[in-house]
Amino acid sequence: MGILLFITVLLISACGLIYELVAGTLASYLLGDSVLQFSTIIGCYLFAMGIGSALSRYINRGLAYRFVWIELLLGVVGGFSSALLFLAFAYSQGFQLLMYSLVIVIGVLVGLEIPLLMRIIRDRYHFRDVVAHVLTFDYLGALGASLLFPILLVPHLGLVRSAMLFGILNAAVALWSTWIFANQLARTVVLRSLCVVVIAALCIGLVEAKRITQAAEDNIYADEIIFARDTHYQHIVLTRFKDDIRLFLNSHLQFSSRDEYRYHEALIHPGLSAIAAPRRVLVLGGGDGLAVREILKYPQVESVTLVDLDPEMTRLFTTNPMLTGLNQKSFLSPRVHVINADAFPWVDTNTDSFDFIVIDFPDPTNYSLGKLYTTTFYKAVARHLSEQGLMVVQSTSPMFARDSYWCIAETIKQAGMLTYPYHVYVPSFGEWGFVLAGHHEYRPPTSLPAGLRFVDLKTMPALFQFPPDMAPLSMPANRLNDQVLVHLYDQDWKDISH
Amino acid sequence: MGLAAKSEPQIIGGFVNDSFQQGHLLRDRAAFPSPKRIEKVPIVIVGGGIAGLSAAWRLHKSGFKDFVLLEMCDQAGGNARWGENEITAYPWAAHYVPVPGRKAIYVRELFEDIGVLKDGKWEERFLCFTPQERLFLYGRWQEGIEPAIGLTQSDREQFRRFEEQIHRFRETGKFTVPMEMGFSEGNAELDRISFADWLREQRIDSHTLNWYMNYCCRDDYGATSDQTSAWAGIQYFASREPEEKGPLTWPEGNGWIVRRLLERVGPLVRTGQMVHRIVQNGSRLKVFAGDAEYQAEFVIFAAPTFLAPYLIEGMMPLRTFEYSPWLTANLTLDRMPRSYGTDPTWDSVFMESPTLGYVDATHQTLRTHVDRTVWTFYWALAEGSASQNRRLLLSSDWSYWKEAILHDLERVHPDIRQCVSRIDVMRMGHAMARPTVGSIFSTERRSLAKPHGNLLFANSDLSGFSIFEEAQYRGVVAAEHALRRVSR
Numbered sequence: 001m002g003i004l005l006f007i008t009v010l011l012i013s014a015c016g017l018i019y020e021l022v023a024g025t026l027a028s029y030l031l032g033d034s035v036l037q038f039s040t041i042i043g044c045y046l047f048a049m050g051i052g053s054a055l056s057r058y059i060n061r062g063l064a065y066r067f068v069w070i071e072l073l074l075g076v077v078g079g080f081s082s083a084l085l086f087l088a089f090a091y092s093q094g095f096q097l098l099m100y101s102l103v104i105v106i107g108v109l110v111g112l113e114i115p116l117l118m119r120i121i122r123d124r125y126h127f128r129d130v131v132a133h134v135l136t137f138d139y140l141g142a143l144g145a146s147l148l149f150p151i152l153l154v155p156h157l158g159l160v161r162s163a164m165l166f167g168i169l170n171a172a173v174a175l176w177s178t179w180i181f182a183n184q185l186a187r188t189v190v191l192r193s194l195c196v197v198v199i200a201a202l203c204i205g206l207v208e209a210k211r212i213t214q215a216a217e218d219n220i221y222a223d224e225i226i227f228a229r230d231t232h233y234q235h236i237v238l239t240r241f242k243d244d245i246r247l248f249l250n251s252h253l254q255f256s257s258r259d260e261y262r263y264h265e266a267l268i269h270p271g272l273s274a275i276a277a278p279r280r281v282l283v284l285g286g287g288d289g290l291a292v293r294e295i296l297k298y299p300q301v302e303s304v305t306l307v308d309l310d311p312e313m314t315r316l317f318t319t320n321p322m323l324t325g326l327n328q329k330s331f332l333s334p335r336v337h338v339i340n341a342d343a344f345p346w347v348d349t350n351t352d353s354f355d356f357i358v359i360d361f362p363d364p365t366n367y368s369l370g371k372l373y374t375t376t377f378y379k380a381v382a383r384h385l386s387e388q389g390l391m392v393v394q395s396t397s398p399m400f401a402r403d404s405y406w407c408i409a410e411t412i413k414q415a416g417m418l419t420y421p422y423h424v425y426v427p428s429f430g431e432w433g434f435v436l437a438g439h440h441e442y443r444p445p446t447s448l449p450a451g452l453r454f455v456d457l458k459t460m461p462a463l464f465q466f467p468p469d470m471a472p473l474s475m476p477a478n479r480l481n482d483q484v485l486v487h488l489y490d491q492d493w494k495d496i497s498h
Numbered sequence: 499m500g501l502a503a504k505s506e507p508q509i510i511g512g513f514v515n516d517s518f519q520q521g522h523l524l525r526d527r528a529a530f531p532s533p534k535r536i537e538k539v540p541i542v543i544v545g546g547g548i549a550g551l552s553a554a555w556r557l558h559k560s561g562f563k564d565f566v567l568l569e570m571c572d573q574a575g576g577n578a579r580w581g582e583n584e585i586t587a588y589p590w591a592a593h594y595v596p597v598p599g600r601k602a603i604y605v606r607e608l609f610e611d612i613g614v615l616k617d618g619k620w621e622e623r624f625l626c627f628t629p630q631e632r633l634f635l636y637g638r639w640q641e642g643i644e645p646a647i648g649l650t651q652s653d654r655e656q657f658r659r660f661e662e663q664i665h666r667f668r669e670t671g672k673f674t675v676p677m678e679m680g681f682s683e684g685n686a687e688l689d690r691i692s693f694a695d696w697l698r699e700q701r702i703d704s705h706t707l708n709w710y711m712n713y714c715c716r717d718d719y720g721a722t723s724d725q726t727s728a729w730a731g732i733q734y735f736a737s738r739e740p741e742e743k744g745p746l747t748w749p750e751g752n753g754w755i756v757r758r759l760l761e762r763v764g765p766l767v768r769t770g771q772m773v774h775r776i777v778q779n780g781s782r783l784k785v786f787a788g789d790a791e792y793q794a795e796f797v798i799f800a801a802p803t804f805l806a807p808y809l810i811e812g813m814m815p816l817r818t819f820e821y822s823p824w825l826t827a828n829l830t831l832d833r834m835p836r837s838y839g840t841d842p843t844w845d846s847v848f849m850e851s852p853t854l855g856y857v858d859a860t861h862q863t864l865r866t867h868v869d870r871t872v873w874t875f876y877w878a879l880a881e882g883s884a885s886q887n888r889r890l891l892l893s894s895d896w897s898y899w900k901e902a903i904l905h906d907l908e909r910v911h912p913d914i915r916q917c918v919s920r921i922d923v924m925r926m927g928h929a930m931a932r933p934t935v936g937s938i939f940s941t942e943r944r945s946l947a948k949p950h951g952n953l954l955f956a957n958s959d960l961s962g963f964s965i966f967e968e969a970q971y972r973g974v975v976a977a978e979h980a981l982r983r984v985s986r
Contacts, residue, residue, distance in 0.1 A: 233867060309867060344864035367628055367841045368866040376622045481625035482743045 004180060005121060006137040009114070011173050012071065013141030014148075016110035018166040019078040020045045021149045022159050023103050026082060029159075030089050031096075041103055048104040052111020059116065064181035067116045068191055071174035072198055074109045077102065079167015079202045082160045083212045114138060120181065160209040164202050171198040227320075231312040238323075245326065246428075247288060249362060256428035257326055260290055263432060265455045266424035268294035270463065271392045271436050272356050273445030281305070282354040282384065284343045284372075285361040285394075287313035289327035295358075296330055297449040304336045305352070311340040344371060347380045354384050357391035363489065364396075364404070364478075370486040373408055374478050378415035382439075390438040391417075398423050398470040399431035401492035407475040407485050412437045414477040422463040423470065424454075431470065509904075511921040512896050515579065515590060518927050520570055520772050524808040530774045533791035540984050541565035542785045542794040544773050544809075545801030547576020548592075548966055549956045551756060552973030553798045553980075554763040555608065560981055567763070568771040568787050570801070574760060577929065577964065580753025581828060581922075588828050588859035588872040589751025590924055594626070595966045597744035601674045604974045605967050612758040614746060626747045626844050627862060634910045635849035639840040643713070643847050645706045656704040663700060664735045673736035676971035677961050678947075680737075685729055689939040693731030694724035709849060717854050719963050720822025720878035721932045730933035730963055747844065749859045751874070752966060773801075776810045776953070783952060796980040800956040800973055802928055803946060810953070818940040819959060823887045824929035827875040827903055829856070830920035834871065835911035846910070853877040853906050875903055878929075888927045899923050931959030938962045947972070949979040 024041045028034035059066055081102045089095045118134055125133075153162040175195040178188045185191065205212075226245075227238035237248040245257040255263065268291055272278055279302045281295050287308035295304050308314050317323045318331040318338075331338055339346065343361070359381065364370040371377060378393075385391060393412060398405040398421075405421075413419045417437040426432050436442055444460060466472065478485035523530075541557065543550045546569030554567050573579055577591040597620060598605040609615040614624050631643045640647050649657070667673055674680035688696065697711060712723040714734055719726055748754035760767065775786040776797060785792040799806060804821060807813045834842070844862075847855035854876035860868050879887035900921050907914045937943060947960040956976035958969035 342865040342867060344866065348864055371627070371864065371866060374622075479625075480622050480627045481630075483628035486628070 002125075004176070006133055008173055008177065008180070009117065009134050009137040010141035010144070011169055012074075012110070012113050013138040014145035015074065015078060015166045015170045015173075016106065016113075017142050017145040018149060018153070019074075019081055019106045019163060020103065021146070022082045022163045023085070023099055025154065026085050026159055027096075027099060041099075044100055044103045045107040045110075048107020049111035051104075052108040052113075053115050054111075055108065056112050056115035056119075059112075063116055063120045064177070064184035065186075065191075067113070067120060067181070068174045068177050068185070068195075070109050070112055070116070071170050071177060072195060074106065074113075075167045075169075075171035075174065075198050075202065077109070078106050078170060079164050080205065081106065082163035083205065083209065086160060086212060120184070158209070160212055161206055164206040164209060167202045168199055168206070171195055171202060175199070226322075227316075229312065229316075231310050233310045234313075236313060236316070245322065252362065252365075253428065255288065255290065259427045260326075262424055262426045262454045263429065264290045264294050265452055266422075266432075266463065267291055267358065267360065267392060267394065267434060269448055269452065269455045270422065270445070270460060271358075271390045272298060273448050274443060275355050275388060275390060278355040279303070280352070280354045280386075281356045281358070282352075283307070283358045283360065284347070284381075286358060287317060288323075289314075289317045289330040291358050291360055292330040292333075292336055293327045295356075296328075296333055296335065297451075302335065304333075305339065305354070306331075306336065307339045307341055307343050307346050309340065309342055314338050314340060344377055344380070347377070347384065350384070352384060353386045353389075355386045355389045357381060357384060357389065359391060359393045361394060363401075364483075364485050365489065367483055367486055370478065370483040371480060373411060373485050374480045374483070375411055375415045376480050378412050378417070378437075382415060382417060385439065388438075388440060390436055390442065393435045393437070395421075395433045395435050396489065397429070397431055398433040398466065400496050401489055402470060403473060403475060403488040404485060404492050405433045405470075406473040407478055407488050409435050409472075410475045411477040411479075411485070418442070420464065421466070421472075423466065424463060433470075507916060507919065509900065509915070509918055509921055511900065511923065513925060514581075514922045515571070515573075515924045517571055518892065518925070521805070521927070523772075524774060524805065527808075530786070531789065533786055534789040536791045536793060537566075538793045539564065539566050540794060541796045541798065541980050542783075542792050543567040543798045543800055544776075544785065545569065545576065545799070545957065546571075546574035546767055546769065547800065547957075548578050548752070548756070548969035549958055549973035549976075550576075550798070550800030551759040551763065551767075552604075552608070552970040553800060553956055553977040554766060554973075555611075555759050556974045556977035557981065558763045558766070559611070562981060562984070562986070563766065565766060566792065567767045568773050568785070568792075569767060569769045570772040572770050574767050574769055575753055575756040578752035578756045578966070580750035580756070582750070583830060583872065585830065585870045586859045586863075586872050587748075587750035587753065589753055589857070589874050590828070591751070591824070591826055591926070591929070592966060593751030593857050593874060594745040594747040595752065595755075596675075596738055597625070597740040597742045597746060598967065599675060599739060599741070601679050602676065602967050602971075604676075605970055608755075608970065609746075612755065620742050620744075620746070623862070623864070624746050624748060625742065626745055629841055629843045630743075631845040631847070632840050632843040633847050633849060639837075639910075641840065641843075643845070644710055645849065649706060650704075653704045653706050656702050656707050659700070660702060660707065664732065667732050667736035668739065673733050675737045675965075675967045677733060677737070677968065678971065686939045688729040688732060689727045689936055691728050692724045692935050693726045693728045694722075696728035696731065697723070713847070713854075716878045716880045717876075718965065719933055720824055720880055720930050721934070722880045725880070725932065725934060727933050727935045727938050727962075729938045733933075733963075747862060749862055751857075755966075773809060778811070778953075781952070795984055796952045796954065798954050798956050798973070798976045798980060800976070802931075803955055803957050803959050804928060806955070816942065818934075818937050818942045820884060820932040820934050820937070821928035821959075822930050822932045823879045823884055823891050824926045825877040825879065825891060825899065825923065826926075827877075827899070827921055827923045828859075829873045829875060829903070829918050831871050831873060831917045832919045833869065833917050835913050835917045837911070848906070848910055851906055851909070852881060853903075856907070875907075877903075884932070891925045891927060896923055930964030931957075931962060933962040949976055952983075954979055 024038040027037035088098045118130055122130055178191050226240045229236050234249050239246045247254040281301055281304045283291055283306040292304055361372045364373050395408040396404045409419050409421050412435055420436040420442045423431055423433045476484050543553050546567055550567055557565055579590040581588055614621050632639045632641055633643045636648050672680045672682040715721055715723045715726045718734055771787045773787040777784045783794050783797045804819050807815050845857050856873040856875045859872040946955045954976040956972040958964045960972055961968035
């Protein structure tokens with residue numbers, strides 16, 4: 001009997017500490033500044049325990065009965081605390097208020113536990129032994145919890161399920177207390193059924209926890225997530241708000257269906273319309289098929305070869321009805337050939353020649369992607385250009401990443417081509433930049449395909465004008481052995497986000 | 499709770515390219531079979547490492563093709579040998595060449611010949627890609643190997659003073675690659691003390707700086723800074739002033755250069771031919787290898803020079819040549835370990851480790867996405883006596899080295915055991931010459947290095963230390979000497 005009692009002490013102490021650690025970790029994850037979060041949470045919690053201890057003197061009757069109730073309450077509040085906090089962060093403004101309230105409620109309840117328990121059992125043993133044993137097991141429980149939490153619980157169960165698991169333990173303590181203190185309790189059947197209900201509710205929570213975090217994550221993106229998948233290469237997320245579909249790759253916005261026509265018309269037509277008889281076109285990247293949609297507006301184009309790394313991406317934009325609605329089933333055209341390959345080695349080993357080459361890669365956020373913006377890469381691409389051919393390069397924003405933009409332009413120039421930088425305003429992106437390049441002087445087009453919404457002959461020259469805040473800067477070229485672009489890009493975006 | 503213990507994946511592998519057995523036959527003066535045939539060849543090159551292959555390249559390029567190159571191992575290349583598996587080619591030892599300066603005329607000529615240098619421009623895909631190097635210290639990675647984080651005011655001041663000193667040495671033009679070009683009697687003093695002592699004389703007591711100096715000596719010479727001549731320590735820093743961000747490297751390391759050389763001289767290279775005796779016979783030399791006796795006008799001895807007294811009849815034992823034992827390993831990774839804070843680099847070094855870190859064979863890929871790779875792990879057994887380390891190298895089994903390597907890597911990649919599927923280990927008892935105190939200005943080294951007679955020494959160890967440019971220089975110089983005198 002004695003040892004069961006003290007295991008109870010050990011467990012309730014562990015539960016209390018786990019709730020506190022969960023709150024501290026969650027706050028650090030979601031709000032940052034872990035020193036502040038942990039300090040204030042530990043402070044509040046210890047202070048609330050003090051309040052609980054002080055309040056314990058006002059409980060005079062039915063000690064065992066109230067102890068069981070406190071354990072049950074702790075099981076419910078503590079067990080669901082993490083799930084509640086996740087949802088509160090995603091759906092409300094009151095995350096911090098809720099968090100500190102929960103910490104105080106849990107602290108008060110935990111503060112009540114030990115004084116009550118000591119009073120319940122004081123007649124069974126010497127007071128000297130009660131104090132010694134209760135406090136020993138209390139501290140042992142704390143040690144156990146603080147070791148379990150980082151090593152097993154967080155990595156294997158996560159925050160939501162760890163809290164639920166310890167909620168179940170709390171409720172289990174309540175349940176077996178009804179046997180340990182049976183002689184001091186009336187109506188044990190009611191109490192026991194209540195305990196079973198709480199344990200069942202928490203068990204359901206434990207199993208369904210994934211859905212709760214999922215629901216919370218959905219809300220961290222502004223709009224409803226309609227598709228999310230981790231492919232071998234990237235994290236693809238599609239969101240929808242009314243008629244606006246957005247594609248995110250590794251959380252970077254790729255397009256918004258409301259204004260992507262501006263981006264893709266500007267990417268394709270100034271170049272492709274300027275080529276006398278374009279027959280063969282190459283697209284590097286552009287797995288959404290939107291650039292290909294624009295290219296297919298030219299009946300003279302006999303074949304479009306698209307090289308994109310990720311087969312799941314091109315499959316998605318070939319088969320999903322909502323997305324093929326956006327790219328007008330461009331990947332299903334018999335003129336289009338999709339190749340899933342890493343672009344640089346493909347360009348390096350393939351020997352075909354093309355009249356127009358579109359390079360539409362993700363921004364150079366790391367050294368791997370940075371290779372696709374080097375002199376060596378552009379030289380390799382240039383070998384595929386036909387005599388009168390042109391290529392166009394997605395080149396980040398000349399407004400937000402001005403150094404990067406002009407670095408890319410310089411890199412293409414040093415790869416031995418004539419360059420014609422231009423830019424376009426895309427509301428969901430801001431000012432966006434492209435570089436047209438070729439072996440010969442670029443002559444703007446004299447006609448365009450019918451039905452364009454953004455590019456027209458009259459306003460096209462304006463795209464090639466850069467106002468002072470985006471004007472050319474003298475930048476070094478980006479090379480494989482000296483990738484200055486990745487540093488510039490990093491710095492450019494840091495400058496505007498702080 | 500459904501927590502199943504993860505079982506450790508099986509790691510296979512073993513020792514590869516062992517060649518000490520053949521060496522020990524020579525050392526123990528074993529009996530070799532008598533020759534069954536005689537072959538008359540004007541020039542015989544002994545040893546198919548970079549020195550021997552460079553001699554062959556020079557002869558061949560001058561239109562002289564009447565020679566043979568005899569290589570003991572089944573694969574030519576010596577310290578520039580390479581391997582290949584289904585993932586990538588990878589080096590077994592030497593894995594890069596610093597971008598050569600103007601004085602390295604023979605290396606520049608070679609690089610023009612094999613497409614590395616075109617119209618005065620270095621081929622970009624052979625220059626090491628960004629990010630080149632990283633160092634693990636204080637529990638995190640930094641870019642570059644020279645420690646740059648956590649420096650005290652005094653560390654910085656000492657780094658600055660050291661750089662000023664090196665700058666002065668560089669300005670004298672007496673420290674060059676190849677070393678022969680600038681070699682000056684005036685610096686003999688520097689060969690009388692160790693690099694560690696010289697640093698002490700300069701009042702450089704920074705722990706960080708001394709770690710870095712010691713690392714550089716272990717990396718280039720296989721010796722600690724107190725085993726290295728101060729002249730050689732200074733040579734390491736003062737001899738290079740690259741015109742381009744380098745170094746030059748390839749997936750198979752310097753094996754790529756060997757491949758290009760073999761494309762040219764391959765038919766004249768005979769592998770698996772251990773030379774066991776060389777005898778002067780009037781004006782000619784007899785070279786015994788396998789079942790053949792070669793009768794040559796000139797022999798270019800490009801094998802490590804310490805072997806010479808065991809092969810050449812009548813040669814006195816050598817006194818100054820010391821060699822460093824090394825261990826390299828190639829690790830096959832079926833997935834990349836988690837790496838926090840930096841993009842993976844070409845070369846990764848861990849501070850305060852007895853090893854030299856590892857190099858990634860797929861770093862020079864043009865791909866943006868890599869799932870599997872091969873790492874070459876380098877370990878110069880520098881601490882303590884070379885002979886003791888050689889015994890350790892031979893007496894410890896493969897799993898001893900496997901565990902030692904994994905322990906070292908685990909400090910920086912906790913999940914490494916989950917990533918590696920194979921570890922092949924290569925043991926080299928005499929991997930490279932050690933530029934010990936007094937070795938650079940020793941009369942023995944200098945007289946062997948000077949080509950005379952019809953037996954020409956060409957190994958890089960004649961420079962006192964084993965680096966690509968020295969091997970190539972010695973090979974080419976010996977070939978030119980022979981070319982001028984050989985009867986055609």
